[in-house]
Amino acid sequence: MSTAPGDRRRPSAARGRRGAGLPGWLVPAVVLALIVASSQVFFEAWQRAWLVFAGVAFVCLVLVVQEIEPRVPIRYRGLYGKVLALGFPLLLLTMWEWLSTSGVLNARWFPPPSQIAVALWELTVTYDRFNRTSLIGRPWLVPERLASEGWAGVAALARESHVWATLSRVAFGFVLGATPGVVIGMVMGLNRTVRMMLDATMSAFYVLPKIAIFPILMLVFANPFGEGPKIAVVAISAFFLVAISTMAGVQGIDKVYLEAGRNFGANRWQMFRHVILPAALPIVFSGLRLALGTALIVIVAVEFVRADRGVGFLIFYNWQVLVTPRMYAALVVVMALGVLLTTILQWIERRVMPWRRSPEG
Amino acid sequence: MALKIVATAAQKRFPTRNGWMTAIERFDLEVEEGEFVCVVGPSGCGKSTFLRILAGLDHVTGGDVHIVPGPDPTQPLNNVVFQEYAVFPWKTVLDNVAFGLEMRGIPRAERYRRARRWITKVGLTRFEDYFPSQLSGGMKQRVSIARALTNDPQVLLMDEPLGALDAQTRTVLQEELLTIWEETRKTVVYITHSIEEAVFLADRVVIMTAHPGTVKSEFRVDLPRPRDLSTMATPAFAALTGAVWEALRDEVTRAMAEQA
Ligand SMILES: Nc1ncnc2c1ncn2[C@@H]1O[C@H](COP(=O)(O)OP(=O)(O)OP(=O)(O)O)[C@@H](O)[C@H]1O
Numbered sequence A: 001m002s003t004a005p006g007d008r009r010r011p012s013a014a015r016g017r018r019g020a021g022l023p024g025w026l027v028p029a030v031v032l033a034l035i036v037a038s039s040q041v042f043f044e045a046w047q048r049a050w051l052v053f054a055g056v057a058f059v060c061l062v063l064v065v066q067e068i069e070p071r072v073p074i075r076y077r078g079l080y081g082k083v084l085a086l087g088f089p090l091l092l093l094t095m096w097e098w099l100s101t102s103g104v105l106n107a108r109w110f111p112p113p114s115q116i117a118v119a120l121w122e123l124t125v126t127y128d129r130f131n132r133t134s135l136i137g138r139p140w141l142v143p144e145r146l147a148s149e150g151w152a153g154v155a156a157l158a159r160e161s162h163v164w165a166t167l168s169r170v171a172f173g174f175v176l177g178a179t180p181g182v183v184i185g186m187v188m189g190l191n192r193t194v195r196m197m198l199d200a201t202m203s204a205f206y207v208l209p210k211i212a213i214f215p216i217l218m219l220v221f222a223n224p225f226g227e228g229p230k231i232a233v234v235a236i237s238a239f240f241l242v243a244i245s246t247m248a249g250v251q252g253i254d255k256v257y258l259e260a261g262r263n264f265g266a267n268r269w270q271m272f273r274h275v276i277l278p279a280a281l282p283i284v285f286s287g288l289r290l291a292l293g294t295a296l297i298v299i300v301a302v303e304f305v306r307a308d309r310g311v312g313f314l315i316f317y318n319w320q321v322l323v324t325p326r327m328y329a330a331l332v333v334v335m336a337l338g339v340l341l342t343t344i345l346q347w348i349e350r351r352v353m354p355w356r357r358s359p360e361g
Numbered sequence B: 001m002a003l004k005i006v007a008t009a010a011q012k013r014f015p016t017r018n019g020w021m022t023a024i025e026r027f028d029l030e031v032e033e034g035e036f037v038c039v040v041g042p043s044g045c046g047k048s049t050f051l052r053i054l055a056g057l058d059h060v061t062g063g064d065v066h067i068v069p070g071p072d073p074t075q076p077l078n079n080v081v082f083q084e085y086a087v088f089p090w091k092t093v094l095d096n097v098a099f100g101l102e103m104r105g106i107p108r109a110e111r112y113r114r115a116r117r118w119i120t121k122v123g124l125t126r127f128e129d130y131f132p133s134q135l136s137g138g139m140k141q142r143v144s145i146a147r148a149l150t151n152d153p154q155v156l157l158m159d160e161p162l163g164a165l166d167a168q169t170r171t172v173l174q175e176e177l178l179t180i181w182e183e184t185r186k187t188v189v190y191i192t193h194s195i196e197e198a199v200f201l202a203d204r205v206v207i208m209t210a211h212p213g214t215v216k217s218e219f220r221v222d223l224p225r226p227r228d229l230s231t232m233a234t235p236a237f238a239a240l241t242g243a244v245w246e247a248l249r250d251e252v253t254r255a256m257a258e259q260a
């Protein structure tokens, strides 16, 4: 009697080893994990030790996926990578969905992704009568308004859009700040005297959280609630970051390129145009990327505080009225804006620095 | 023969935290028009320093170093092939090679025509639209050499141009250099730490001492031209490299003892 279960167990373990080539202990471990996970014990322990469980589950998942990878034909490796990159977040979303619909997570604070998606759709197609805003400005009304009110009607549509409000503030502010930032940074990098005069001051302003000067800017501008102070605070944030990294880029240029330029007879302007500018560009662009990220942070913070439209306003307003799915939807929009702006910057970067492209390009 | 490069009692001192550091001192050298001179010496003896002064990228603190200008005032005095290549990563091979001409305001069609001639000579025709990051070390140095030659300077200054390359690439490029030089007969000052390379390429080998750097001795290389790899197998070649090594050995030992 006592030998029977043992007999049964042995061949099954052998099959596990032979069949998939997985490490012998892995299959029992996963089975065990599943049993534990589905048991009542797990459910009670969840409250206290969910991080540990999540960690163990993640490690198991990684181990299993690593075992699969060498079995994927080389041809499908690229696809495999994409499936992993997309599949894992999808898995997380599914788990989130399951956890909040089953009540493990409080759906009031963590609404299931499906609800967030619905909220995002609603925000896109509806007009908020109370705030007199819409998410993207109802572009399907453009032909109608153009016919009835002309371009003024189209502009009014743009003005009601949260996305447009945030995007234009970031774009104007970024360009207004980054342009002088590059110029001042170049001058500081090239001229020792200017650098010594400005470096300490710039570094002091650099560490100052720019949102802290927003009240001052509201005092400075004639209309404290208008676009002026919002654009200005973005511009100032971008300016210091870009100026400091441009200066570092110019100073970090390998001396041998400057000597080669001189040796081949470049005059001052040619030196700048053909050697200094292109040599500093990679660092300048890393400064621009940083500045763009900061600009988005700052504008959302400003819109929390003082705005009647904009994606930051949308988040904060929906927090105040406790419509959490819409709050999350607005967060998704912020992420999308971040991706969009970064992609545009990367596109410009590839245009401006063709030599940094991959060897085939 | 006319003198092209004259260095008399040249001295270069660098200010450092613990006083002056003398890189070269009482440095005398005369190079004739069309002569190929190789400078060898222990590491840190001031070879690069001398070349930089010659190139006008640095100044002497005493004595005098100058290149005697030729009859054509538009012809650049010198161009350098740098120890670290210094090929511009942001320019294509073609634009790198045409760089000197572009700086002199020569129209695009003309400068590309002249650049292509040298690109072909160094065997990079297929790569003229490549960026340096897509080239091997040996190819980058070819670009650097073509860039200097396209600018057609009166004096060509080369600072260990093949120092960072592997042995095979080095040998190939040495031969290519010789072929090119025998065509152009430019005045060349060529720094190297390889005695074989020096004897193989040069009309004259100058040996430098370390700390402070001065000229210790000179060897005239009378091996017949055109030279090729078989030159390296001749007894005359072996005798010369042996003699240069004899002269250099004390210096290297002394320099190493000082550093220890
Ligand atoms: N800018 C500088 N400041 C201080 N000292 C310097 C400077 N440039 C060179 N030196 C010193 O001058 C000496 C000669 O340097 P140099 O670069 O000319 O040597 P080298 O003969 O070219 O050596 P290698 O064969 O290793 O290239 C070295 O001891 C170096 O430390």
Ligand SMILES: [Mg+2]
Binding pocket: B047, B048, B049, B083, B159
């Ligand atoms: Mg050197």
